[in-house]
Amino acid sequence: MIQYENISRNYGRKEAVKRLDLTVRPGELLAFLGPNGAGKTTTIKMTVGLLRPGTGTVRVCGIDVSSHPREAAGRLGYVPDQPYLYEKLTGREFLQFIVDMRGMDRSLAQERISQQIEAFSLDEFIDDLTERYSHGMKQRVVFASALLHSPDVLIVDEPMVGLDPKSMRMVKDLLRDQAAQGTTVLMSTHTLDVVEEIADRIGILDRGELLFLGTLKELKQRLPAEDASLERLYLDMTG
Amino acid sequence: MASAIEKSLAAPDAVTEAQVFWRLRRRLIGAALRSLLATSRLRAVLITLLTTFFWFGLYTLFFEGFTFLHQETQISPDLLARTIRSVFSVFFMSLTMMLTLSTGIILYGGLYRADETALLLTLPARTERVFLYKFQAAVAMSSWGFLLLASPMLVAYGVFVDAPWYYFALVGPFIVGFAFIPCSIGAIFCLLIARFLPLTRQYVVALFVLLMIGSVVWGGWSLASISQDGILSTAWLREMLARLRYSQHRMLPNWWLSAGLLEAARTHSRGPEDHPAADSIKFLCVIVANSLLLHQIAVWTAAKIFRDSYSGLMTEVSRRRRFITWPETLVFALVFFYPRQIRLLLVKDLRLFRRDPVQWSQFLIFFGLLGLYFLNIPSLRSGANQPYNGTMMISNLNLAVVGLILSTFTTRFIFPMISLEGRRFWVLGLLPVTRTRILWGKFLFAASGSTLASCSLVAASDLMLRVDLPVLVVHQVACVVLCVGLSGIAVGLGATLPNMREQSPAKIAAGFGGTLNLIVSAAFIAIVVLTTAIPTYRYASALDRAHILLEDHPEKWLFWLIASAVANVALGTAAVLLPMWAGLRAMRRMEF
Numbered sequence: 166m167i168q169y170e171n172i173s174r175n176y177g178r179k180e181a182v183k184r185l186d187l188t189v190r191p192g193e194l195l196a197f198l199g200p201n202g203a204g205k206t207t208t209i210k211m212t213v214g215l216l217r218p219g220t221g222t223v224r225v226c227g228i229d230v231s232s233h234p235r236e237a238a239g240r241l242g243y244v245p246d247q248p249y250l251y252e253k254l255t256g257r258e259f260l261q262f263i264v265d266m267r268g269m270d271r272s273l274a275q276e277r278i279s280q281q282i283e284a285f286s287l288d289e290f291i292d293d294l295t296e297r298y299s300h301g302m303k304q305r306v307v308f309a310s311a312l313l314h315s316p317d318v319l320i321v322d323e324p325m326v327g328l329d330p331k332s333m334r335m336v337k338d339l340l341r342d343q344a345a346q347g348t349t350v351l352m353s354t355h356t357l358d359v360v361e362e363i364a365d366r367i368g369i370l371d372r373g374e375l376l377f378l379g380t381l382k383e384l385k386q387r388l389p390a391e392d393a394s395l396e397r398l399y400l401d402m403t404g
Numbered sequence: 405m406a407s408a409i410e411k412s413l414a415a416p417d418a419v420t421e422a423q424v425f426w427r428l429r430r431r432l433i434g435a436a437l438r439s440l441l442a443t444s445r446l447r448a449v450l451i452t453l454l455t456t457f458f459w460f461g462l463y464t465l466f467f468e469g470f471t472f473l474h475q476e477t478q479i480s481p482d483l484l485a486r487t488i489r490s491v492f493s494v495f496f497m498s499l500t501m502m503l504t505l506s507t508g509i510i511l512y513g514g515l516y517r518a519d520e521t522a523l524l525l526t527l528p529a530r531t532e533r534v535f536l537y538k539f540q541a542a543v544a545m546s547s548w549g550f551l552l553l554a555s556p557m558l559v560a561y562g563v564f565v566d567a568p569w570y571y572f573a574l575v576g577p578f579i580v581g582f583a584f585i586p587c588s589i590g591a592i593f594c595l596l597i598a599r600f601l602p603l604t605r606q607y608v609v610a611l612f613v614l615l616m617i618g619s620v621v622w623g624g625w626s627l628a629s630i631s632q633d634g635i636l637s638t639a640w641l642r643e644m645l646a647r648l649r650y651s652q653h654r655m656l657p658n659w660w661l662s663a664g665l666l667e668a669a670r671t672h673s674r675g676p677e678d679h680p681a682a683d684s685i686k687f688l689c690v691i692v693a694n695s696l697l698l699h700q701i702a703v704w705t706a707a708k709i710f711r712d713s714y715s716g717l718m719t720e721v722s723r724r725r726r727f728i729t730w731p732e733t734l735v736f737a738l739v740f741f742y743p744r745q746i747r748l749l750l751v752k753d754l755r756l757f758r759r760d761p762v763q764w765s766q767f768l769i770f771f772g773l774l775g776l777y778f779l780n781i782p783s784l785r786s787g788a789n790q791p792y793n794g795t796m797m798i799s800n801l802n803l804a805v806v807g808l809i810l811s812t813f814t815t816r817f818i819f820p821m822i823s824l825e826g827r828r829f830w831v832l833g834l835l836p837v838t839r840t841r842i843l844w845g846k847f848l849f850a851a852s853g854s855t856l857a858s859c860s861l862v863a864a865s866d867l868m869l870r871v872d873l874p875v876l877v878v879h880q881v882a883c884v885v886l887c888v889g890l891s892g893i894a895v896g897l898g899a900t901l902p903n904m905r906e907q908s909p910a911k912i913a914a915g916f917g918g919t920l921n922l923i924v925s926a927a928f929i930a931i932v933v934l935t936t937a938i939p940t941y942r943y944a945s946a947l948d949r950a951h952i953l954l955e956d957h958p959e960k961w962l963f964w965l966i967a968s969a970v971a972n973v974a975l976g977t978a979a980v981l982l983p984m985w986a987g988l989r990a991m992r993r994m995e996f
Contacts, residue, residue, distance in 0.1 A: 177721030210718070213526045217715040234711060239415055239528040249519040251428075253435035262431075265424040266527045268416040294435065 166191050166349055167212060167318055172221030173373075174207055181207040183373040185221070189351055191317070194344040196360040197353040199370035200403055205353040206246065208370070209322050212351065213243045226317050239267065242311030246323040246353075248303045252296035256287060256306045259295060263310045274313075281309035285335070300327035308336065318349045325356045337363050357395045371403045415528045425529075425537045447919040459556050466560035474564075479638050485666070487641055488561070492662030493651040494623075495557070499550050500586045500658050501616050506546040507590035508597075509609070514538040515710070516598060516717050525714065535706035539591050546590075547583045554579055558665060567669035570681055574668050574688060578661055581691040585657045588698035595705050599713035602720055623648075657694065660687050731758065742848065745837045749845030750852075753821070757853075763817050770809045771857050778802070778865050795869050796944035800937040802865040803879055806858050807886045807933060811925035814894035818850045819921045820912035821895070822991070823902040839991040843899055847984065850891035859883045874965050875940050881969040882936040889932070889979030890925050896983020897921045900990045928979055935971050939964035 167189040174182045182204040189195045197205040210216040211223050214234035223230045225237040250259055260281065264274035282288050285305040290298065295306065304327060311319065324336050341363050344350045354360060360367055360381075367384060369377040377384060384398050416424065440448050474484060515521055515538050524534045558575045561567070597605050626647045630640060652659050664687025670680040732751040739747055757763050822843075825832060832842055862883045866876045901917030912918060943961035 174719065176719045179721065181719070207719075214711070215522055215525055215715070216718060217712060234525070235415060235528045235530060238526055241526070243526045245522065245526075247519065249523045251432060251520075253432050253439065258431055262424070262428050263527070265427070266416070266421075266529060268420070268528075294439075 166224075166226055167351060168222075168224040168227075169208070169212075170222045170224070172208075172211060172218040172223055174204075174211060174216060174219050176207075180373045182211070182218075185375055187368065187375065187378065189349050191349050192344055192347045194340060194350040194352065194363060194365045195368060196364035196366075197351070197368045197370055198355075198357070198360060198399060202372070203370040203403075204373040205370055206322055207373075209320055209351070209353055212320055213241060214238060239314075240317045242314070242316035242319045244304070244307050244311050244319075244321045244324060246326065248300075248307040250295040250298070250303055250306060252294065254295060255293060256291040256295055256298070256302075257282075259306060260291075260310055260313065264313055267314045269314060277313050281313060284312075284339075285309045301329055301332050304328060305332065305335075308339070312339075312343075316348065318351070319343050321350070321352045323354055324352060325354060325359060333359075357399060361395045369399065369402055376402055418530065418533070421530060421533050422536075425533060429537070429540075444914070444916055444919065446916060447914065450919055450923070455552070459552065462553070463556035463560050466557045467564055470561060470564040479641060483638060483641060486645055489662055489666055490645050490648045490652065492665065493656075493658050494648055496554075496582070496658035496661050497651045497656065498620070499554065500656075501619075503546055503550060503583060503586035504590040504593070505609075505612060505616065507542050507587040508594040510545050511539060511542040511591050511594045512598065512605075514542055515594070516714060521714070525711070530707075531710050532703045532707040535591075535595075535710055536703060539587075539702065539706075542591070543583065543587045546587060550583055551579060561665075562669055565669050566671060568671065568681075570684075571665070571668040574684060575665070578665055578688055578691065581688060581695050582657060582661045584695035584699055585691070588695065588702045591702040592698070592705050595702070595709055595713060598717055599709040602713070602716050657691065660690050660694075664688055664691065727759070739848075739852075743841065745841050746845040746848060749837075749842060750849050753846065753849045754853075757817075766816065767813060767857075770813060771861065774806065774809060774861055775864075778861060778868065792948050793941055793944040795871065796875070796941050797937075799866055799869050799871050799875070799879065800933065800940060803862055803882060803886075803936065804929065804933045806861055806883065807890070807929040808926070810854055810858055810886065811890055811922065811929060814850060814854070814890045815918055815922045815925065816913045817909065818846070818891060818894035819898040819918055820903075820909040821846050821850075822898045822987075823904060823906060823912045824909060839994070840988055843895060843984065843988055843991055846898075847891055847895045847980070850895060851888045854891060855884055855887040858887050874962060875943065878936060878940060878965050878969050882932055882972050885972045885976030885979075886929060886932055889928055889976040892976075892980030893924055893928060893983050894921055896980075896985070896987035897924065899987030900983065902990070902994075928975070932972055932975060935968050935975070939968045 167187075169185045169187040172182060172185045173180060181202075185204075185208065197208065199205050207216060211218050212225065212230065214230045214237060217231050226240045228237045228240065230237040250256070251262075254262070257278065260278045261274075264278065269277065282291055285308060287302075287305060287309060290302060291306075295303065298306070304324070308324075311321075319340075321340065324340070325333050328336060337359060340350055340352065344365065352364070364381070366378065366380055368375055369384075377387070379387075381395065384395070470488070473479075473487065479487070515535070518538075521534065521538070524537070525531075555575065558579075559572070562571045562575070597608050601608055627644060630643050630647065664684050667680045667687065668684035673680070732755055735754055736747050736751050739750060742750070859880055862879055863876070866879055871879075897917060897920065901920065903912045903915055903917065906912050906915070913921075939961060943965055946961050
């Protein structure tokens with residue numbers, strides 16, 4: 166579960182996130198939508214402990230991320246918009262580093278690594294140095310690393326950028342599966358059809374404010390229009 | 405499965421966590437070394453050879469320096485010991501300041517500007533462990549130069565005084581223990597500035613650099629103002645020691661280091677209660693204790709404020725800058741004789757250069773240091789009774805130094821220019837401008853900028869050394885040839901051996917093409933300088949003989965001066981045309 170308790174964050178004088186109050190429940194997939202600069206990535210970075218809220222508290226599984234970032238990180242899996250991998254490590258060595266960092270038992274860790282390699286079809290390149298990987302390959306390895314410890318909370322920033330249709334399908338199925346298994350999934354994206362297809366709830370952010378929070382059905386009810394596609398509704402709402 | 409993972413998941417304890425990070429570092433270093441040996445053997449061999457050459461060169465220089473002090477000055481053993489102690493103290497004091505600054509800057513880049521930090525901060529790692537991991541890398545990166553400079557001096561001193569074995573055994577622990585003191589101070593400052601003065605950090609660093617430069621200038625001025633009569637005499641040395649007393653304050657780590665090492669090297673006993681080895685180890689303990697304390701303070705500081713400072717810097721709003729454009733407008737007007745498209749390319753490259761602090765700051769540092777050195781040239785020039793060929797040797801060495809520094813600059817910044825166009829080559833490729841023009845535009849940009857800076861420095865050096873007009877002209881021709889030739893080599897080879905996949909100019913320069921560029925440039929400099937130096941030296945020697953014997957006619961050497969200038973022009977033309985021809989062929993075949 167993720168709880169945002171009246172959080173704000175400024176960039177200089179500009180308020181990037183304004184008094185956000187929100188709870189994402191276990192087993193729920195919440196998608197943040199919003200134009201560039203809306204505050205989606207800032208919110209995500211506060212959730213994973215990279216940024217501190219100016220005011221308010223972010224809790225992951227009841228743990229205050231600001232005061233206990235290490236404990237919170239133990240419950241989280243995070244896939245950033247720009248995946249970082251060590252160029253001079255192979256994908257397998259990178260996954261091994263992640264399981265070591267998470268203190269996983271050796272035999273279980275090997276089992277989980279093998280499962281993730283299979284789940285994300287990494288076997289063809291997992292023993293190559295990651296400097297040779299394409300963006301999509303990197304993204305798949307980072308996804309695998311985020312799921313190695315079966316996190317309670319999965320946070321994904323712009324997951325579809327640079328992925329081919331097959332990989333996109335894989336990611337959509339995976340996010341849905343994770344939510345079905347009880348994981349709290351928070352996703353930020355610009356890809357409206359993905360949101361339409363897999364999100365349980367949608368949060369529309371603009372200029373740091375949460376303009377809407379609810380299901381697609383509730384959104385359609387709120388803004389009745391003849392062409393009630395998500396794109397039309399989103400554009401109407403964000404201007 | 406989930407419950408099994410839950411059971412097995414226990415955040416690693418501090419020792420296990422440290423082992424995980426060390427394993428990561430070992431893997432990264434191992435992979436980097438394997439990659440270096442597999443893809444850049446030439447570079448690896450060159451680095452090893454040059455480092456060995458540099459180390460033994462320094463060792464010889466220091467050993468000869470100590471021997472000279474001992475044999476030529478005929479000062480008392482006590483004064484000699486005090487002089488060496490003072491030299492050590494000043495040397496290590498300068499390195500303390502440089503290590504503090506360089507560790508602070510490198511650590512800032514590693515902690516706040518590296519993508520790796522974001523990954524590590526989202527893993528269940530202790531904040532102080534992330535800091536330590538980056539701090540160790542910063543210490544290694546900032547201290548290798550210190551090791552390379554200090555070790556030959558200390559080994560040379562040990563051999564010179566025939567020091568006991570434990571002196572050589574203690575040199576390593578002393579250097580490593582000492583290096584952690586300024587490095588930890590630099591790290592603490594880095595964290596505090598990033599946390600509490602994030603918006604003014606550049607000004608704080610600039611102020612520190614200014615203070616360093618100010619203290620160096622003040623120190624140099626203080627020494628230069630000692631009367632030059634009776635240089636290296638007992639009175640002169642005593643005066644110098646008095647003025648360097650500030651570096652030997654008992655609370656300064658550089659004094660602990662020099663005193664500890666000199667105690668270890670001492671072979672004579674001052675009495676039955678005197679134990680030089682024990683005294684030396686006492687100083688080593690003081691250094692290690694202070695290192696550990698400062699290291700621990702740095703770790704505590706990081707644990708307290710690193711995450712806050714990281715968050716603060718990541719949400720810092722970059723100030724909207726108003727860029728000045730008049731330098732490009734001026735250059736555009738000044739090079740009116742070039743085709744318009746080349747002028748536009750020149751302006752674009754100049755603008756990129758001006759807005760990249762890494763490029764212009766290194767250019768300024770290289771040529772600024774040369775400028776400072778050249779300002780001291782008047783003290784090297786010939787007096788009425790000193791031979792002119794000695795002055796000529798210095799003048800030719802200055803030409804060589806300018807060439808060598810320029811070659812590092814062209815390798816680091818000019819060679820990667822075509823590679824850096826790689827990902828945006830379609831912009832140039834789709835414009836109505838021929839690739840020939842693009843390449844010549846790069847060449848003109850490199851050649852014009854370097855000629856302006858280098859020829860001014862060489863002219864200043866020659867004027868201060870008071871060389872006569874024919875030599876000054878020959879040196880200017882050689883300097884233009886060096887600038888134009890090195891630019892041609894860098895641009896031509898850069899287009900012939902591009903690395904379009906790499907975005908970092910440092911990595912492009914460090915690859916095979918960059919290394920080859922450095923070697924070809926060094927060979928070219930050697931040929932041009934020798935072609936210039938031999939006739940000018942012979943000309944100066946002839947002038948010396950004419951002055952003494954009143955019979956040799958130096959005029960006949962004027963012919964050889966002219967011949968050397970003509971030969972250099974031919975060399976320079978070849979150095980431009982051959983690589984540019986190869987580069988143009990490669991460019992025409994390039995796809996985007």
